[in-house]
Amino acid sequence: MSETTARAGLTPQQWDDQFFMEYVRDSRFKRYMGTDENSIIQLKDDLTVKPGNKVTFANVRKLNGNGVTGNQVLEGNEDELDSRSMAVTVNPLRNAVVVTDWDEQKSAIDLRNAGKTALKLWAMEKMRDGTIAAFYSINGVLYTTATESQKDAWLADNADRVLFGASVSNNSSNDHSASLANIDNTADKLSCDMISLAKRRAQLASPAIKPIRLAEDEEWFVMFANSLAFRDLSKDAAMVSANRDARARESGALSNNPLFTGGSLQWDGVIIREIPEIPFLPGVGAGGIQVGANFLVGAQAIGVAWAQRTKSTTNVRDYGFRTGVGVQEIRGIEKLLFGRGAGDTDNLVQHGVVTVYAAAVADA
Template sequence: MAETIATPGLTPQQWDDQFFREYVRSNRFRRYMGTTENSIIHVKEDLTRKKGDKITFANVRKLRGPGVTGRTVLEGNEEELDTRSMVVQVDTLRNAVVVTDHDEQLSAIGLRDAAKGALKDWALDKMRNDIIAALRSINGVNYESASEGQKDAWLADNADRVLFGNARSNNAGNDHSASLANIASPSGKMTAATVSLAKRMAQTANPAIRPVRLNEDEEWFVMFAQPLAFRDLSQDSAMQQANRDARPRAVMDNPIFTGGSLVWDGVIIREIPEIPVIPGVGASNIDIATSFLCGAQAVGVGWARRLRSTTDVRDYGFRRGVGVQEMRGIEKLLFGKGADDLDDLVQHGVVTVYTAGVADA
């Protein structure tokens, strides 16, 4: 039986490695991904070396006991180590494009090369959107699919790490929809004071949200902001004064001119244009913008198989396909704070911030 040999342009080994590097590097969340517990998006690749469909992320809470002093016997006064776990399920993701020799001949562009670029963009969009969906999720359920009861239960467990507008008192008895309805405009817009309040909530939550540590003792949080929230923050007088007086005045170095990341009170604020608004749920039916102040291990990414290319040649070489596939899972990391491992789940590294999201006139 004769075999059809794929043309050199379709040989997967020629673009596998570069495709994966571009895919991850171009992702706007890429700079926050890492394999250590000091990463905002914690990546684990355990299953790339062994079989399985689940990756476990572990959390060890700090010791809270007083210890012993002097001649007090330590034996019998030991403290129990409080450990928690979360399982991230991995699944296969695939997409492909098929081009016939006939269409390749007629087209003014190389369709198979164009397919590679389109698949790369699809992979970029897919990972970005999955990270956003994880941040917005309600105990693992997509925000739009979650019931009011699920949202209320989530809020009850996470009340110390969810902010409605610019005051913690806007939380209406852990009723999610009623709390959103307390957000008005302009009083509920994102401001520099909102960022500082969200940071204090992260620091005082129980258990506290751990900042990312740089240079041994330099601590930072990162806020991923919905565009309308980012707009309001950039127009806040305190933020504008800080950028005028404390940031470089050169056009290419100041976010007043570049629209780049803002910095306030130990928080880096990054605009994520793809975060959607929640329509019509605020006071007077205004839209609500969701932003996320994140510390270490906010999101977990579990990889079982890295992204790779695939090819398919059929119909006697007339139809040639190029595709991509990977096996991974992405979840907001949740660890229990109740008596048992999974009791009273709280989002480990995220303060969710809801603010007024009034569209441009």
């Protein structure tokens, strides 16, 4: 009697959990992911244990009342608990590779394990690109497909958390395209001063953008910068001086100094991380220069919702000659937007992001 045996390396229980952990851990954004409200990228997996296609992220604003003192009566003078919500829709994502017995016979490498590696890289890139697209998005619409009217309406609601170059006044009456056209390649390169201004915009925005807490009394913002803006910031005299003169002179200082390693930069309570895959906006700046977005972020900037964690799939056909191995997950990634109008979703603002447009002229 013939028996069917599991193919080595393809049984789901052998690599599902490992695959998921590797792919999430290797993501460029992994260190900023977490399940609590102090995370820049907040993860929720509510739907892994119940049906549905949306996961709700909640936000409770700070209390604004004065309370009472002395013998004043508290009853009737209670503060309003202003809570807001946003639903993130999830969708299936799938991919697979197929290997034939003949290809595997001819190959000097294990094609099935190579397929697993390729699928992990694909999943990582989908997560990365989805996160970047969410940062760029206009009220849930991809930036590349948003209309000028949608961009202008978004800017009107988010004027206190969008910065065009080095000056707040570069915002031309909430006209998105006209404001981009005010960015030039002299004054509006990403600089230390611009980062400090963006940080103040985050702190003074209403509602304010909350920094993340790395320790009990240590608060930080993070900026995800495109490569060309990161290049300009690295050359800013104030940044060069800070890295040369103010960084710790611990053992191995050369290997830790971003002047030599190209690693993360720090300025005024902001950690600046280069994300090479952040795309540019060609021809939209002054004189037709290229502009790029950078994202100064605090807590709850992005929401990632999982209805199904990544799992493996297999497909053996053609009498066992062709073996397919795949992955699938059901998730959604969106920039978190909470209303600040009378209704829960009125006048949506990006909760944890200051979008900073800066000159991004290509290398000569």
